[in-house]
Amino acid sequence: MKAAQKPGVIINLGSASGLYPMINDPIYSASKGGVVMFTRSLVPYKHQGIRINVLCPEFVETEMGLSVDAKFVDRVGGFVPMQMVVKGAFELITNDNKAGACLWITNRRGMEYWPTPTEEAKYLVRSSASRKRMSFKALVNVQLPQSFEKIVVHTLSHNFRNATCIIRAPLRLPIEANHVLVKVIYAGVNASDVNFSSGRYFTGNNKDIGSRLPCDAGFEAVGIIAAMGDSVRDLKVGTPAAIMTFGSYAEFTVVYHP
Numbered sequence: 001m002k003a004a005q006k007p008g009v010i011i012n013l014g015s016a017s018g019l020y021p022m023i024n025d026p027i028y029s030a031s032k033g034g035v036v037m038f039t040r041s042l043v044p045y046k047h048q049g050i051r052i053n054v055l056c057p058e059f060v061e062t063e064m065g066l067s068v069d070a071k072f073v074d075r076v077g078g079f080v081p082m083q084m085v086v087k088g089a090f091e092l093i094t095n096d097n098k099a100g101a102c103l104w105i106t107n108r109r110g111m112e113y114w115p116t117p118t119e120e121a122k123y124l125v126r127s128s129a130s131r132k133r134m135s136f137k138a139l140v141n142v143q144l145p146q147s148f149e150k151i152v153v154h155t156l157s158h159n160f161r162n163a164t165c166i167i168r169a170p171l172r173l174p175i176e177a178n179h180v181l182v183k184v185i186y187a188g189v190n191a192s193d194v195n196f197s198s199g200r201y202f203t204g205n206n207k208d209i210g211s212r213l214p215c216d217a218g219f220e221a222v223g224i225i226a227a228m229g230d231s232v233r234d235l236k237v238g239t240p241a242a243i244m245t246f247g248s249y250a251e252f253t254v255v256y257h258p
Helices: 026-040 043-048 070-075 082-094 128-133 192-197 206-210
Strands: 008-013 050-057 102-106 110-114 147-153 164-170 179-187 220-228 240-244 252-256
Touching (some): 008 026, 008 082, 026 102, 043 050, 050 082, 082 110, 147 252, 240 252
Parallel strands (some): 050 102
Antiparallel strands (some): 102 110, 179 220, 220 240
């Protein structure tokens, strides 16, 4: 559709097990949860005339549905009629306002969009105008030590524990121009950490890659600005910061700020 520049509607088939845990089949529940979140993340395609939605029915009388304990199916209201699933599909096709929408279909409650507007409002990112009105109480004094600990990759291995170690490094001051020093509060753990520690994100042969070691580990973190280079005028010490850069598995890390 995008290549042909033609509008259209795509309906992904999810499941109610993607909205709440299914303890008897966690892998299926996780995969359907991925379908739901993948679909909801495709809202921007609406601007190109492509609406992508997802249907999430409870148990439908299919070969797979019949394999579920009948007593459990009865407790949730019985099998959802196929006619209701088809009706839900037409709802997502004909309602031009729905993009990235998840339609939950049950015998108990009928058809309803999930999450509800009230639930969705709890985590939606505010507009830029709203963010400008938000204020943070800056921590004026951030204690800067002479050294700090960080995790580095010292040998290439898919085993992250074996590939890394904790070292203590000097904290070099003053901070260079166009750079800020961030005191890390939380660091994000990624599956890609093992790809990084095994050298998959580097180019060249093993000898070339090995010459770059040791290198700082970690991709993302949140913290507060602890110090700044002289040319940084639009930030303050103590301001919260979210960063995506190599070296986030550390107590402090330096980030470029144009």
